[in-house]
Amino acid sequence: MKTAAINDRNSGIASLRSLVSPRAWKGVLGLLGILALWQTSIPLIGVSEYFYPSPAAVARAAIHLVKTGILPAYIGDSLGRYLAGVSIGVTLGILFGLLIGFSAGASRMLSPIINFFFAIVEVAWIPLFVLWWGYGLKVILVALSYIVFFPVLYNTILGVRSVPQVLINAAYSLGATRLQLIQEVILPAALPSIFTGLRLGAGFAFRGLIFSEMIAAKSGVGYLIFEGASNQQTDRTIVGMIVMGLLWLFIERIYIRPLEALTVDRWGLATRAEDRE
Amino acid sequence: MSAGFFRLGRFRVDLLAVLPFLLLILMWRTLPSLTGMPEYMFPTIGAVWDKAVELTANGQLQDNILDSLGRLFLAFLIGNALAVPIGIAIALNRSASDFLRPVLTFLQSIAGVAWVPLAVIWFGIGMGSVVFVIANTIFFSTLYNTVAGVESIPKVLHRAVRSHGGRGWALYSELILPGAFVNILLGLRIAMARGWHALVGAEMIAGSNGLGYMTMEAVQWYQSSTIVLGILCIGCLWLAMDQLIFRPLERRTVVRWGMVRQ
Numbered sequence: 161m162k163t164a165a166i167n168d169r170n171s172g173i174a175s176l177r178s179l180v181s182p183r184a185w186k187g188v189l190g191l192l193g194i195l196a197l198w199q200t201s202i203p204l205i206g207v208s209e210y211f212y213p214s215p216a217a218v219a220r221a222a223i224h225l226v227k228t229g230i231l232p233a234y235i236g237d238s239l240g241r242y243l244a245g246v247s248i249g250v251t252l253g254i255l256f257g258l259l260i261g262f263s264a265g266a267s268r269m270l271s272p273i274i275n276f277f278f279a280i281v282e283v284a285w286i287p288l289f290v291l292w293w294g295y296g297l298k299v300i301l302v303a304l305s306y307i308v309f310f311p312v313l314y315n316t317i318l319g320v321r322s323v324p325q326v327l328i329n330a331a332y333s334l335g336a337t338r339l340q341l342i343q344e345v346i347l348p349a350a351l352p353s354i355f356t357g358l359r360l361g362a363g364f365a366f367r368g369l370i371f372s373e374m375i376a377a378k379s380g381v382g383y384l385i386f387e388g389a390s391n392q393q394t395d396r397t398i399v400g401m402i403v404m405g406l407l408w409l410f411i412e413r414i415y416i417r418p419l420e421a422l423t424v425d426r427w428g429l430a431t432r433a434e435d436r437e
Numbered sequence: 438m439s440a441g442f443f444r445l446g447r448f449r450v451d452l453l454a455v456l457p458f459l460l461l462i463l464m465w466r467t468l469p470s471l472t473g474m475p476e477y478m479f480p481t482i483g484a485v486w487d488k489a490v491e492l493t494a495n496g497q498l499q500d501n502i503l504d505s506l507g508r509l510f511l512a513f514l515i516g517n518a519l520a521v522p523i524g525i526a527i528a529l530n531r532s533a534s535d536f537l538r539p540v541l542t543f544l545q546s547i548a549g550v551a552w553v554p555l556a557v558i559w560f561g562i563g564m565g566s567v568v569f570v571i572a573n574t575i576f577f578s579t580l581y582n583t584v585a586g587v588e589s590i591p592k593v594l595h596r597a598v599r600s601h602g603g604r605g606w607a608l609y610s611e612l613i614l615p616g617a618f619v620n621i622l623l624g625l626r627i628a629m630a631r632g633w634h635a636l637v638g639a640e641m642i643a644g645s646n647g648l649g650y651m652t653m654e655a656v657q658w659y660q661s662s663t664i665v666l667g668i669l670c671i672g673c674l675w676l677a678m679d680q681l682i683f684r685p686l687e688r689r690t691v692v693r694w695g696m697v698r699q
Contacts, residue, residue, distance in 0.1 A: 183535050187540075189536060190535075190540050191540055192537070193536070211559070215650075268451055268453045268454060269456060272457075272458075273461070276672075279672045279675060279676045280669075281675065283634055284652065284667065284672065287641070287656045287667070287668075288661070288665065289654050291656050292478055330589055361568055367634075369548045370550065370551050375641065375642065385551055385554055386553075388554065389554030389557060389558055390554070394555070394558055397554050397555055398555070400551075401547050401555070404551055405546045408547075420657045
């Protein structure tokens with residue numbers, strides 16, 4: 161208990177220190193500098209608001225979108241689609257990854273067809289999906305799970321295959337059943353690898369979400385970016401792009417990092433990039 | 438273990454591996470009658486082949502493929518020509534890196550197809566906006582790998598080169614470029630893959646020709662055979678680029694020098 165409290169205090173101090181560290185301030189200055197540059201370039205370039213909206217116009221559009229409730233609703237829609245699509249893809253990826261990594265027969269049978277589908281980028285499927293199901297949620301969910309499936313699958317296979325045979329033999333000789341073996345040995349050992357796949361897939365899927373919303377949705381952040389431009393409300397397009405960037409940072413901080421911390425870090429199996437600095 | 442294989446010329450074909458493909462074809466043929474989806478949504482192999490012959494004969498397929506590849510190549514040149522020097526400058530200059538990193542992280546998280554609508558306003562539908570979006574995607578991908586490459590050079594080597602009087606151009610040609618080369622080269626392949634995604638996506642939304650445009654345009658005319666042909670072309674072209682350009686390039690350089698495992 162006591163050490164936990166001390167750790168808490170230390171990490172609190174550390175985060176406070178990083179907040180006031182010169183590096184962080186320079187970063188904030190950099191962001192403000194870009195904004196200032198953008199605002200001062202408006203009269204210099206002298207083109208219409210439609211072509212090159214000012215930060216002030218973008219801020220007004222953002223406030224309007226929040227007040228009317230459009231932006232919160234769109235963010236909710238996007239986030240819901242994203243989480244649903246990614247969850248389906250991750251579940252299927254892990255299941256098939258365990259199957260292929262575990263069984264030589266399944267690997268012989270499924271690897272070629274999976275490689276065949278992997279070669280076709282998910283973007284290319286979207287026209288066919290639209291033809292089959294029309295514009296809507298189904299296209300987005302299938303596209304997102306398609307994107308996430310492959311990195312999770314390949315990394316799960318890698319993780320399962322890199323479990324030392326000794327451990328598997330040990331578990332069997334202690335009387336473990338196949339299910340117990342997967343639960344107690346294979347899954348924990350393959351977890352860091354699965355998370356590498358999840359991180360990769362989550363990043364790709366976020367781009368895929370925005371793209372498929374541009375094509376197949378009537379709400380969401382991708383739709384906001386697309387619709388703003390076609391209605392000559394360029395400021396809304398830029399609000400959408402900024403929200404997209406912030407949303408990704410949010411997803412990374414809120415969902416991906418804590419998941420990593422919960423599973424991988426606890427077993428001390430992986431180091432994050434920042435830790436190595 | 439040789440059960441279930443048969444020989445086809447030089448190749449050993451795994452019967453087990455063929456099974457899912459047969460199942461796929463069977464599903465493709467029976468889905469319309471099972472789910473009540475219209476027949477035309479699932480074109481036969483013959484129909485796709487006929488479409489391929491038709492579009493090759495009138496030159497549309499080649500034109501679209503060449504347009505797409507030309508754009509990808511142009512954007513690849515522009516994106517990398519900007520990203521490599523800027524990446525090196527950022528990695529070597531501590532305060533530039535402190536100021537720019539959050540901005541670049543943010544721009545990187547929105548790089549790619551999200552720029553398509555804005556690009557259309559700036560450059561109009563077609564070539565200009567598509568090239569802008571791909572170059573943007575490739576720029577941020579390569580930038581990241583260049584910075585990582587330069588930062589991976591051990592500090593000791595910097596000091597060693599400097600203490601031997603290496604400065605100016607010699608520092609770049611003897612230390613930084615060779616040291617960062619592996620990361621940059623491996624990064625090029627990733628950049629090309631991302632660029633290919635962005636190309637297809639951007640052409641679907643903002644193209645006036647090209648493979649992505651051809652595939653998306655066919656949806657309006659219910660031309661399912663053109664869509665499937667487009668999907669196959671997009672898949673095969675990527676495989677060909679990866680296997681014929683990037684894999685051999687890696688084998689000749691990085692792997693031969695023993696810097697990564699095959």
